[in-house]
Amino acid sequence: MHFHDCFVQGCDGSILIDGAGTEKTAPPNLLLRGYEVIDDAKRQLEQACPGVVSCADILALAARDSVVLSNGPGWPVPTGRRDGRVSLASDTANLPGFRDSVDLQKQKFAAKGLNTQDLVALVGGHTIGTVACQFAQYRMYNFNSSVTVDPSISPSFLSQFQSLCPANGDASKRVALDTGSENRFDNSFFGNLQSGRGILESDQMLWTDPSTRTLVQRFLGIRGLLGLTFSVEFARSMVKMSSIGVKTGTDGEIRKVCSAIN
Template identity: 45%
Template sequence: MGCSSLVVALAISLALLCHGSQAQLSSSFYNTTCSNVSAVVRAAVQQAQSSDPRIYASLTRLFFHDCFVDGCDGSVLLDNTATIQSEKDAVPNNNSARGFNVVDDIKTAVENACPGVVSCADILALAAEASVNLAGGPSWSVLLGRRDSTTANRTGANNLPRPFDSLSMLQSKFAAVNLDDTDLATLSGAHTFGRAQCRLFVNRLYNFSGTGSPDPSLNTTYLATLQQSCPQGGDGTVLNNLDPSSPDTFDNGYYTNLESNSGLLQSDQELLSTTGASTASIVNSYASSQTTFFQNFAQSMINMGNISPLTGSSGEIRSNCRMVNSG
């Protein structure tokens, strides 16, 4: 009996050691030091949207691109310096990731309310939740207490999930940060708003996998529409709605699009069209129930927000999200 109790105690201790940083995150982290931080961030995000209808999707995407590279530590926000190679110049982010000026504005508003208290990493987490909810999506209690990195990882950023990744590659990249197939299918639903450039899917329209033909899984009517928007040899930066039916609204339209073979990116359609895909049943359940999607999306965003946060005395609270503190 004593031996088994010792084993259980050791297992709990090991679990706490492995997940201690996650356990330190709390929705009440700023209750005494910056109790209105969520409202300040939400107001700033809403203000930004009045002049930029794309910003909700862009801020949500920044949180993804931060968390998938060494955890949710604000590293995606750092500019180039003599000692830092910015993640902004990584292939998945360069001329694609946006919203950095808005993050600066949010940081200014938060600093005016609570100087030196709230990390840029937590601002990204709060901005993502506000963006999803303001666009018509779910709300959730954001776990807080992250601190900011003092380094960036461009190599890691170059390995972010890509629009032309196969399902197995996506599963591998998600598993590497302890996210499962449900998280993959659920978080991909963020493509229910926002835009994508022609260059990210043009291969599906004309020369899929070197076949000289379009992607056979692409709805032919949708294919014709996309070929008009993205002619062969045309401007690869032209923007296209990820969800043509409701491009700026957070809903379950992404999944009903997949069911009609109208996913814009290869990585989207792969979730349903790959033979034997373990994600297919999840896609179908979300297409039939927006409530289920919203519930799971909130949980998966919390799961993603728990990826390797810096807490306690690790990292710092940056005064400027673009650069580490001097001294």
């Protein structure tokens, strides 16, 4: 959710606002979950210190803490963000899409000051979490006009993938983005990409595209390549991402409730 917030209007909590035509109602955000966690934290903070802690800061801190609780790294989260007053579904075109090519993903990240290593590291955050089948079913049953099945799916994984997301099954069913290790922060997500077991097409492309494959290999510690420690680089990239478009000073506000502008 923090990622979806920062890529639209900056890290200002605009993803949290309810109402017609807000970011929350846009297709890329319709199946995001966990708003109640942020709302509950805000209620408790307003009781203890009203008007002090922004929803944007709560979201940034919750993102860090959820990774730590999943055995992942921590990172410094400077506070002082203010909440935005604008939330438009039309602005979500900035978000990377599940069918975006690597080149398009790079363009969208670069527009936010993030490089290719940041892209691969941050997508590696899919080591924890789930996604709805509707974003992956087409890969197995209606990939394109030439082939039914996405050729980047490993044949040895296809039957398992199909059992997770049947052709006529519930499109809203959630499946792990990192099969076999969905509740633990580690680099197994990249191993799944190497093995053709990525769930999202945009994720699997990080292995099939030569320009990002080397980074996947380095996060896996492939012998002969200059190694990168995934947890360290993920934390560094999160620090960069959580600083995108931050509002401070008199810009924005401190919302009383996260789901509504004051």
